């Protein structure tokens with residue numbers, strides 16, 4: 001397998017992919033070692049994972065450099081990602097005892113009832129490339145804390161980062177036979193589905209997630225899917241600082257080149273503030289520096305995957321053909337690297353792919369709406385259900401709107417953010433199950449009910 005730098009199209013490294021046999025061997029070792037990792041106890045596992053978190057800090061420049069080289073995100077955003085993973089790990093290790101220890105529910109008249117959170121066993125984690133540290137951390141950290149062994153398949157676009165993660169986990173003290181990575185692309189993922197794993201935790205596209213869910217259903221083991229989104233954002237007529245709202249919401253749409261599962265993908269603006277919002281928004285987007293991701297100050301680097309450039313181009317061309325207005329951007333950049341200009345479209349409709357299908361790139365459609373009711377109707381018109389955001393000075397207005405949109409997350413005056421303390425979960429085509437929070441810590445366990453009469 002060739003690892004390509006998306007900024008230069010050069011081959012960074014050639015790596016040998018796993019075979020069906022090597023995967024089977026890895027699983028056998030994981031299966032054999034898992035009970036001893038569980039017996040080690042939660043306290044010791046927490047200490048080891050805390051050591052891993054510290055190693056991320058010590059090695060941040062090297063890790064960020066590797067991430068930028070293989071996925072193309074600007075170096076500062078790569079550093080931010082590693083820092084973000086560290087704070088998630090801190091929350092998870094700080095709360096592991098609270099949520100993974102045995103829980104006494106009732107105790108009276110000689111009868112104690114308690115819940116014990118037992119590990120699933122050996123879990124498979126098939127992962128995405130857009131935030132390998134963050135989406136990986138959401139799964140393999142709580143899985144390891146809970147006493148599981150993990151077969152982790154980084155995306156084929158973030159394999160070197162997967163190898164760094166494995167190296168540092170082992171250096172921190174996770175036994176080599178407790179965390180293994182599966183190297184390769186789709187076929188390696190397919191072989192993981194054939195293995196008798198005790199749980200499947202997937203982060204990626206709706207199409208692959210649906211396929212995996214169907215494929216593993218007959219195994220009768222937990223399967224959790226964190227999938228894509230077409231996340232809407234509404235700017236109401238009472239926002240005060242239009243310039244700040246425009247800048248914040250543009251960042252929500254274009255950070256990481258729009259390649260975030262919770263990127264803002266559609267914007268609806270109340271007609272009273274539409275013109276001023278649009279003017280500030282376009283000004284902000286035009287100010288973004290595009291270029292080599294290693295260059296200081298660059299905010300828009302290349303897209304990670306070549307194919308995504310074609311998808312974005314098709315969405316933009318279709319929108320323009322059917323009457324959209326282009327305010328800035330609109331084209332791929334000639335020369336080496338998978339670059340596409342940050343693009344703002346208005347006069348878009350829900351008949352266009354750009355407003356209905358996940359773009360996962362630097363393009364945004366903005367629509368004018370006459371009131372909250374129209375905004376709610378438009379926001380709810382999607383197959384997805386990951387996040388939704390409302391900007392208004394009125395909290396109750398925001399909450400009332402957000403409750404009417406079927407999404408796993410609601411944002412008031414913020415967007416494109418994830419908190420370790422809150423469940424991260426999708427609805428409809430955005431998936432099911434939760435990572436992070438108490439729910440995410442317990443997602444990798446099976447509860448055992450004890451009825452104990454003395």
Ligand code: NAD
Pocket residue numbers: 126127128129130131135153154155156184185186188189190193203204205206207208209211212226227228229260261262358360386424426430431
């Ligand atoms: P993808 O579905 O193409 O691939 C994800 C993983 O699945 C990769 O490791 C890939 O090798 C593997 N895979 C592909 N086909 C497979 C198959 N048939 N069987 C088994 N494994 C297979 O997704 P991607 O391009 O890596 O990630 C982008 C998508 O992920 C976007 O839709 C994004 O919104 C979503 N995402 C969601 C979240 C979330 O938390 N909800 C987070 C990050 C990314």
